[in-house]
Amino acid sequence: MPTKIFLNEDEIPRQWYNLAADLPGTINPPLGQDGKPISPDMLAAVFPMNLIEQEMSQQRWIDIPEGILDLLYRWRPSPLHRAIHLEKALGTPAKIFYKNESVSPAGSHKPNTAVAQAWYNKEFGIKRLTTETGAGQWGSALSYSCALLGMECKVFMVRISFDQKPFRKSLMETWGGECVASPSNETQVGRDILAKMPDTPGSLGIAISEAIEAAVSDKTGKTRYALGSVLNHVMLHQTIIGLEAKKQLDKFGIKKVDTVIGCAGGGSNFAGLAFPFVLDKINGADIEIIPVEPASCPTLTATPFSYDFGDVAQMTPMLPMHSLGHKFIPAPIHAGGLRYHGMAPLVSHAVEAGLMSPMAIKQLECYEAGLTFARTEGLVVAPETCHAVACAIRCAKQAKEEGKEKTIIFNLSGHGLMDLAGYAKFMAGELQDIVMSAQDVKESRRISITGYPVPKI
Template sequence: MTTKTKRFFLPESEIPTQWYNIQADMVNKPMPPLNPATREPLKPSDLYPIFAKALADQELNQTDAWIDIPEAVREQYKNYRSTPLVRAYGLEKALGTPAHIYFKNESVSPVGSHKLNSAVAQAYYCKQEGVTNITTETGAGQWGAALSYAAKAFGLELAVYMVKISYEQKPYRRSIMQTFGAQVTASPSMSTKAGRKILTEHPNYQGSLGTAISEAIELAMSTPNCKYTLGSVLSHVTLHQTVIGLEAEKQMQMAGEYPDIVIGCFGGGSNFGGISFPFMRHNILEGKKTRFIAAEPSSCPKLTRGQFRYDFGDEAGYTPLLPMFTLGHNFAPAHIHAGGLRYHGAGVIVSQLLKDKLMEAVDIDQLESFDAGTLFAQAEGIIPAPESCHAIAAAIKEANKCKETGEEKVILFNLSGHGLIDMAAYDKYLSGDLQNYALSDEEIAKNLAELE
């Protein structure tokens, strides 16, 4: 009897030594972010007041395909990388599909998600520059948890603005951040001009990532020796996440297969880009035909129903103007449990790739995502984060198509995090208290019209 390999591991020596910068290989480069004051294309020096210089340089680098991973960052990666590539035999059996389903299990990191890949890098570059304090925002709390761990590892003080609805829904993520020594504030707060303005106009506002970003940037700009850090959307964040796909490439070789379809859930683009871009380079450079699918929530459908235009990355208009698919920086998302996927816009790289039809997007209802996550938990023994459930739902859709056609397609998705701190969301789902939120075309049009 032949034994089937379930999990594929790389030795520590095979952890990537470089990140992959897809901008260098793109035929159509992303349009330049604009300085909001001058409307001129952004220069790295425009970002130096907010970000560590090395990160600002990475953000606008469209020429170097490979960027070295500092040795101190690789040492931190060794605490949890490589993460396993797993063949989802249980899910395949439950679906009765001929498809071969694989997932990259990023939930095994110390903080339970992929976010640590960039948190460690950003903390390192801030420390190298002599920065002592950093600020950030967090939605569901996965990024805040990751950065609090990384800040402590490099001896930095961290202040986190956590979207108020998630601050209340996910108290244990807050506890994780505080355990690692971070200061956590519910956003919007009265501690910043941006927060006070929003609370004055909307006293019961439950927050958004756009608001939390405004507060975090304002604190960074007004605090000596302080820089702002970001968990998704921007190009340097996605760059750091490519360790996921680069490892998965080698692991798929170990499994003797190559993906026909690669899927990631989508909030701002870092975990989708992290799993996808290393494989996408073979489509761009060698003409491979892999499909790439970003799975976003129906309640925040910027890729499937948003508009491509220049927009701010935050609510108060502190960030550069980014060329992206957006629902408008004034978009107030529904209070869904996939808090990390409630961002109004998409990263500039992903936006350009979508325009060029190098990838596609699907929107998933909240209930469908939890149906998928529950089935996955029962079949594979891992309770996934609500965000990751969207990728699982998209993978199940593709696997079911294979069942109809009889095709043995190879499907790879990123399990971006586990849901063990999200059980309040599962409680609501199991008790029948969750509902789907759908935006009307009128609401989207009205929101975008306000930007003119």
């Protein structure tokens, strides 16, 4: 059996899959501050109407425009690998596969939606995009995408990651993006937070507020905001990952997948791989689908399904999601892309519907899994991806204990070549596990509660 499978460029999926068309029960809508469902025009100052239409679409398959395909061809289709060396090291009868999204120019899955969002904004006449970024993967991807399309890009990067990962800022600037630490003095939201908490490490919720304020305050109307995760249209664009993977598994001769795994912060890379397999599960397939989150930011595994704002300043609508509360300030773990306070509504809904089995893993186990993967498969993966690797190792060991020949696939959402400071601290014994207790979660939600529970599915 080969160790990796490529698709030809003419085999790239030409449609995205929209899980919203198939989820059981009623999809709960975003709400305004009055508790009533928002209308499309209420989002027009933030997003172009062509993306708002996708956000609210119930259409199962949505065509990928040729202009976006032309951009995706620069690195897609991405390879599917079989981790035979990891399998041998674990002595497992399981087959482990990983979709290698680290081959994109920005080194992660993020450009799949970044080029799409930039393209749709360009088509709508937008000249400048603002955004937030945690670890810097999304900010890098959007800077790259704006460079391809001749657009300006402004990135508000969570302060702790801005300090931990200086080369991410350099990468954004290489592609013409402007990157500032958040909270900043460039927005009213940032100034207010710095006045209260001058030493705050920041959060994605704060950075989102700053980026939205910067977009809506442009009096020319030529600036919009782009989000790297959470929203429906972002999940949609990422499904190209899972659609490619299904074709590649077929070429490997794999007829049945037992376990699908992805790390989950806001939900985009996990959804990208998992949603096409969720469709199979809805139609009767016996598949375990596992979103893996940090024990320090446990949304799916520790919080109820309820409405909450997507940002600190409450500039976004209220979204139905598992949330630690929009005022949550995460611990400064190195998996910056997994520190968001909430989870994508579609992922949250699917968990409530029993279609997924979320898992939380501690930081040290994740880094240990990253070392194991590097010393067997050779790739140094991002701390975020380490969560998926750790889960895959757990599942492979379980298969060994049970003597079952299972097929496991996970999404390698990004490389860790700019995260070596975290690896160095782990190998030096300078990292520790940070776990939120039930009381910590309760207190975090208490200071952010909105008062709008989500109806039971």
